[in-house]
Amino acid sequence: MNTEKLIAILRQIAEKIQEEKDFLTELDNVIGDGDHGINLARGFQEVEKKLDTFAQMEPADVLKQTGMTLVSTVGGASGPLYGTAFMKAGMALKGKEEIHMPDFLEAFQLAIDGVQMRGKSTKGEKTMLDAMIPAKEAIQAQWEQEASPEHVKDAFQAGIKAAEEGVEYTKTIAATKGRASYLGERSIGHQDPGATSFTMMLEVIGGAL
Numbered sequence: 001m002n003t004e005k006l007i008a009i010l011r012q013i014a015e016k017i018q019e020e021k022d023f024l025t026e027l028d029n030v031i032g033d034g035d036h037g038i039n040l041a042r043g044f045q046e047v048e049k050k051l052d053t054f055a056q057m058e059p060a061d062v063l064k065q066t067g068m069t070l071v072s073t074v075g076g077a078s079g080p081l082y083g084t085a086f087m088k089a090g091m092a093l094k095g096k097e098e099i100h101m102p103d104f105l106e107a108f109q110l111a112i113d114g115v116q117m118r119g120k121s122t123k124g125e126k127t128m129l130d131a132m133i134p135a136k137e138a139i140q141a142q143w144e145q146e147a148s149p150e151h152v153k154d155a156f157q158a159g160i161k162a163a164e165e166g167v168e169y170t171k172t173i174a175a176t177k178g179r180a181s182y183l184g185e186r187s188i189g190h191q192d193p194g195a196t197s198f199t200m201m202l203e204v205i206g207g208a209l
């Protein structure tokens, strides 16, 4: 993956989030304050406006600019968290014109570490991490079995499946971080909006490769 492809993927993510804005907001209505879709749609709309100006940058800087835009335009917890994720992913790719699977896995891990640090959160707290962490582990595990360009797609399929299962898992647990934690046990039975939006992003990436 190079800058051109990365920009195309970010454009598709922006469009997907726009399409799913109402659904994500509905999910957040049930266990939060009903703004997750609105928040992300606003942020990615700003990212989309800037994408053409990123064409001459290296992938690391595209991700950094994307993250900074999300931090500065998205209200709520998810802005700084997704913003940090994209900025940290960028840091892992410094100086690289082409992103290969090992680079992607490193960037993905730094993104997860960034969310955990910023959110003071971990797996099993009904957050985006419940999709991110299993997805990264599944992509890595599948890649380690067959580390060749023809198997990138398989690795992403495994990651998407794990993220989707992570979303299902969030229905079974109570939130202990974020606004949904105010509901405690009453948050059980409902899927986490952030885990859902992350899974949508991964589906876009997997589909684009």
Ligand code: ADP
Pocket: 028, 032, 033, 034, 035, 036, 037, 039, 040, 075, 076, 077, 078, 079, 081, 115, 118, 119, 120, 121, 126, 127, 128, 129, 177, 178, 179, 180, 192, 193, 194, 195
């Ligand atoms: P807010 O909760 O401020 O209204 P959003 O509705 O945009 O922000 O985002 C809510 C999502 O953010 C949650 O569904 C969850 O996935 C994620 N989230 C909230 N707090 C944390 C945290 N501490 N760590 C990781 N993710 C979190």
Ligand code: MG
Pocket: 028, 032, 033, 034, 035, 036, 076, 179
């Ligand atoms: Mg919210």
